[in-house]
Amino acid sequence: MAITKKKLVLIGNGMAGVRAIEHLLKLSPGSYDITIFGAEPHPNYNRIMLSSVLAGGADMQEIVINDWDWYKENNITLHTGHRVTKINTERKKVTSHLGIEAAYDAIIIATGSNPFMLPLPGADKEGVIAFRDIHDCEVMIDASKKYKKAVVIGGGLLGLEAARGLLHLGMEVTVVHINRYLMERQLDEAASRMLQRELELQGMKFLLQKSTTSIKGKRRATGLAFTDGTEVDGDLVVMAVGIRPNVELARGAGIDVNRGIVVDDFMQTSVSGIYAVGECAEHRGIGYGLVAPLYEQGAVLAKHLAGVETAGYTGSVTSTKLKVSGVDVFSAGRFEESPGTRALKIQDELAGTYKKIVIQDGKLIGAVLFGDTSDGAELFASIKKGESVAGREKEILLGISSDLLGQSSGGNRLEAMGEDEIICGCNGVSKGTIAEAIMTKGCNTAQAIKSCTKASASCGGCKPLVEGLLTLYAGDSLGEQVKEGICGCTSHSRDEIVDGITKMRLMSTKEVMNVLGWRNPEGCTKCRPALNYYLGMLYPEEYVDEKESRITNERYHANIQKDGTYSVVPRIYGGVTSPADLKKIAEVAEKFEVPMVKFTGGQRIDLLGVKKENLPKIWAELDMPSGHAYGKTLRTVKTCVGNTFCRFGTQDSIGMGIRMEKAFERLNTPAKVKLAVSGCPRNCAESTIKDLGVIAIDGGWELHVGGNGGIKVKATELLTIVKTEDEVMEWSSAYLQLYREHAQWNERTAQWIERVGLDYVKKALEKREDRLALMARIEKTLSLTTDPWKQIVETAELRKNFEHLTGEQSMQI
Ligand SMILES: Cc1cc2nc3c(=O)[nH]c(=O)nc-3n(C[C@H](O)[C@H](O)[C@H](O)COP(=O)(O)OP(=O)(O)OC[C@H]3O[C@@H](n4cnc5c(N)ncnc54)[C@H](O)[C@@H]3O)c2cc1C
Ligand SMILES: NC(=O)c1ccc[n+]([C@@H]2O[C@H](COP(=O)([O-])OP(=O)(O)OC[C@H]3O[C@@H](n4cnc5c(N)ncnc54)[C@H](O)[C@@H]3O)[C@@H](O)[C@H]2O)c1
Numbered sequence: 042m043a044i045t046k047k048k049l050v051l052i053g054n055g056m057a058g059v060r061a062i063e064h065l066l067k068l069s070p071g072s073y074d075i076t077i078f079g080a081e082p083h084p085n086y087n088r089i090m091l092s093s094v095l096a097g098g099a100d101m102q103e104i105v106i107n108d109w110d111w112y113k114e115n116n117i118t119l120h121t122g123h124r125v126t127k128i129n130t131e132r133k134k135v136t137s138h139l140g141i142e143a144a145y146d147a148i149i150i151a152t153g154s155n156p157f158m159l160p161l162p163g164a165d166k167e168g169v170i171a172f173r174d175i176h177d178c179e180v181m182i183d184a185s186k187k188y189k190k191a192v193v194i195g196g197g198l199l200g201l202e203a204a205r206g207l208l209h210l211g212m213e214v215t216v217v218h219i220n221r222y223l224m225e226r227q228l229d230e231a232a233s234r235m236l237q238r239e240l241e242l243q244g245m246k247f248l249l250q251k252s253t254t255s256i257k258g259k260r261r262a263t264g265l266a267f268t269d270g271t272e273v274d275g276d277l278v279v280m281a282v283g284i285r286p287n288v289e290l291a292r293g294a295g296i297d298v299n300r301g302i303v304v305d306d307f308m309q310t311s312v313s314g315i316y317a318v319g320e321c322a323e324h325r326g327i328g329y330g331l332v333a334p335l336y337e338q339g340a341v342l343a344k345h346l347a348g349v350e351t352a353g354y355t356g357s358v359t360s361t362k363l364k365v366s367g368v369d370v371f372s373a374g375r376f377e378e379s380p381g382t383r384a385l386k387i388q389d390e391l392a393g394t395y396k397k398i399v400i401q402d403g404k405l406i407g408a409v410l411f412g413d414t415s416d417g418a419e420l421f422a423s424i425k426k427g428e429s430v431a432g433r434e435k436e437i438l439l440g441i442s443s444d445l446l447g448q449s450s451g452g453n454r455l456e457a458m459g460e461d462e463i464i465c466g467c468n469g470v471s472k473g474t475i476a477e478a479i480m481t482k483g484c485n486t487a488q489a490i491k492s493c494t495k496a497s498a499s500c501g502g503c504k505p506l507v508e509g510l511l512t513l514y515a516g517d518s519l520g521e522q523v524k525e526g527i528c529g530c531t532s533h534s535r536d537e538i539v540d541g542i543t544k545m546r547l548m549s550t551k552e553v554m555n556v557l558g559w560r561n562p563e564g565c566t567k568c569r570p571a572l573n574y575y576l577g578m579l580y581p582e583e584y585v586d587e588k589e590s591r592i593t594n595e596r597y598h599a600n601i602q603k604d605g606t607y608s609v610v611p612r613i614y615g616g617v618t619s620p621a622d623l624k625k626i627a628e629v630a631e632k633f634e635v636p637m638v639k640f641t642g643g644q645r646i647d648l649l650g651v652k653k654e655n656l657p658k659i660w661a662e663l664d665m666p667s668g669h670a671y672g673k674t675l676r677t678v679k680t681c682v683g684n685t686f687c688r689f690g691t692q693d694s695i696g697m698g699i700r701m702e703k704a705f706e707r708l709n710t711p712a713k714v715k716l717a718v719s720g721c722p723r724n725c726a727e728s729t730i731k732d733l734g735v736i737a738i739d740g741g742w743e744l745h746v747g748g749n750g751g752i753k754v755k756a757t758e759l760l761t762i763v764k765t766e767d768e769v770m771e772w773s774s775a776y777l778q779l780y781r782e783h784a785q786w787n788e789r790t791a792q793w794i795e796r797v798g799l800d801y802v803k804k805a806l807e808k809r810e811d812r813l814a815l816m817a818r819i820e821k822t823l824s825l826t827t828d829p830w831k832q833i834v835e836t837a838e839l840r841k842n843f844e845h846l847t848g849e850q851s852m853q854i
């Protein structure tokens with residue numbers, strides 16, 4: 042007797058529903074007769090990637106998840122362009138708006154959400170749209186060809202991704218946000234302000250704390266009017282103010298509906314045989330608006346329908362990553378402080394990074410990252426795991442918990458993960474799938490894994506984990522790593538850019554961006570200072586430094602402090618001062634009422650709390666060179682007393698240090714450079730945690746390189762041993778120039794040497810002729826430098842400009 046298959050109807054051909062079907066087909070192939078209704082006229086596609094389509098990072102073909110053939114191959118009856126309007130629970134059939142009927146034994150409702158459209162006067166005008174599907178995307182692309190100005194209402198994830206896409210399409214974009222700061226559902230205020238500054242640099246405009254009252258225009262929208270009486274112009278209005286679960290169909294069928302369709306842990310609704318997954322569902326009072334939890338729901342439902350034992354769905358912790366090129370923002374879990382939680386934060390204005398972690402009962406429960414999101418995947422894994430991080434909080438904050446992935450708790454966490462555990466939430470790719478791609482399909486680069494499994498193809502947040510699995514499974518046979526651009530504005534690597542600049546003799550940042558095809562023609566805070574550095578390094582004589590491409594502190598020649606004041610650190614060669622200089626510093630501190638005078642770790646004197654307008658006056662009165670305590674340049678040469686006074690000293694460390702500092706001061710370098718000279722191996726100047734540390738020995742000097750005493754403490758490695766002070770200068774010059782010519786911008790010597798290997802450095806410096814050539818180039822560069830404080834003090838124009846800059850501008854790079 043032929044067994045009649047059960048009839049399963051999926052309503053909604055979107056991400057969550059089709060995902061459940063994919064799982065079901067794997068778990069129990071052929072056990073159901075499947076019919077799918079989809080209101081959109083397309084096969085199943087990756088909605089997440091619409092942002093990338095708009096921003097030029099992907100085309101429509103690339104975002105299809107399952108093409109038409111997939112439905113045929115799996116014997117699925119597909120009705121696209123058919124909106125189901127009725128579920129008849131008595132006769133057990135569904136009907137579409139065009140009259141097609143399908144009988145069912147089981148139904149999955151996966152109707153997603155509707156974008157919330159503010160019920161404003163004028164909301165029905167032409168040019169007012171949401172951003173939800175391919176059609177909306179096409180409308181925006183068309184509008185950008187005819188109109189100039191766009192307004193996006195809503196500064197959440199969707200609004201900002203829409204705005205970035207519209208900028209890419211050449212429109213002027215204003216984002217109107219109701220809150221005090223952007224993305225308040227994912228970020229705290231500090232991260233949000235940094236994000237806003239970065240997006241402003243990309244050309245986005247913002248109107249915060251604005252409540253829209255109406256949409257202006259006759260037939261077509263021409264702008265918005267606000268409650269405070271102000272207005273903004275715009276020929277395209279995109280509403281991105283949140284979503285509402287699409288529940289009307291379920292409600293009409295008598296299914297229990299709250300905000301979403303109420304489901305139990307097996308995605309079962311209040312009506313037997315009818316299930317719901319995705320954004321339309323409400324589980325334990327929560328409706329999710331991100332793919333990762335919806336895919337988890339789909340996996341549970343598929344098991345349940347296939348009769349495979351499952352513990353059920355218990356809810357998800359979520360993480361988000363804004364998909365805007367040139368800006369790295371990550372948020373996970375409960376990032377807001379509340380009673381009983383402890384928040385630790387670290388902010389580096391210079392590098393433009395911010396990190397916040399939130400801890401409760403010794404466990405990590407939330408995190409916010411800006412500028413550098415490389416720890417995101419690991420932090421998220423720890424949050425999900427709910428493991429104790431007690432005693433490791435500081436390490437985690439500073440990113441030196443070498444192995445949040447778990448080595449500290451015995452064995453690598455990636456190794457310990459189950460095959461079914463999800464690595465890429467956006468695409469629902471498990472560890473097992475990636476492992477199989479690496480081991481049986483020869484995918485030995487992150488790019489190959491992406492093409493093969495789609496892992497890391499959407500927000501990119503899982504990339505560190507994918508790379509971790511590559512190392513785990515491919516080990517030594519790792520192929521060429523994915524080609525990464527220096528930032529989201531370009532896919533060119535540092536070496537390709539430097540090569541391009543040299544071969545085509547490109548002479549300005551704009552020219553580089555144009556000729557090398559930057560995706561974002563304005564560049565961002567990562568690439569602009571980097572290009573400025575590379576051009577200055579390659580053309581020391583011809584290139585005119587672009588002040589506007591420098592970070593704030595370098596433009597002001599002082600470090601901005603948290604209260605907006607600055608710090609002044611004069612150059613004190615080798616840390617050796619004189620009564621006359623000390624008097625001068627004291628008088629200046631008194632006269633300008635400097636609130637704090639402090640000795641720095643690098644043996645300098647820091648005048649803290651100086652008002653911006655007083656900077657040139659203080660520099661004039663001090664009449665001392667800039668200590669460059671603010672720049673990517675030589676900071677200090679720390680010295681011990683050496684054989685001049687110390688009974689252990691074997692050489693004149695003070696003399697050597699002063700000679701080095703006088704030689705290399707004002708040198709632009711990829712990242713800050715700190716030096717030290719110790720008079721004997723007791724190493725009182727801490728030479729072994731410096732970028733270049735010199736240690737005197739009997740009859741000579743040891744040169745140590747690649748140390749770091751900052752966030753990631755690293756001891757130096759021995760480069761060479763020399764006999765004379767002249768040789769110290771020759772090797773130091775050659776080493777610093779090699780670093781200048783080969784490191785990536787913002788890469789400290791420690792990271793550079795870790796990347797290229799000490800052997801590479803030794804080999805490049807072993808021949809004297811090579812050292813002399815490098816030395817000649819550094820000397821040329823050094824001969825062209827001037828003291829910036831002196832220059833500003835002596836140039837009325839520079840001084841005037843300086844004084845006229847506003848506080849707001851000072852916060853931008
Ligand atoms: C531009 C954009 C970017 C995003 N980026 C991210 C991101 O980076 N990360 C992330 O996690 N999430 C992101 N999201 C959210 C994510 O896309 C959604 O959470 C996800 O698509 C929801 O899946 P779903 O299946 O529940 O709904 P959908 O994917 O919306 O699918 C529902 C489908 O059902 C159809 N439908 C509705 N009613 C009926 C009916 N009565 N009959 C037949 N068909 C019907 C709809 O037309 C739709 O095609 C983004 C969303 C957008 C719009
Ligand atoms: N990268 C990602 O993960 C990503 C990208 C896009 C969309 N999404 C998802 O898509 C869904 C929709 O995104 P969304 O950004 O629209 O939703 P959202 O609810 O996260 O954000 C909406 C924003 O609009 C603001 N807002 C509300 N009313 C307003 C008004 N009258 N005027 C101005 N601003 C107003 C809110 O303050 C809020 O910040 C969400 O579930 C989101 O998670 C995720």
Ligand code: SF4
Nearest residue numbers: 681687690720721725
């Ligand atoms: S490093 Fe040696 S020479 Fe220098 S102060 Fe210490 S003991 Fe003296």
Ligand code: FES
Nearest residue numbers: 465467499500501
């Ligand atoms: S988690 Fe977003 S692409 Fe993998």
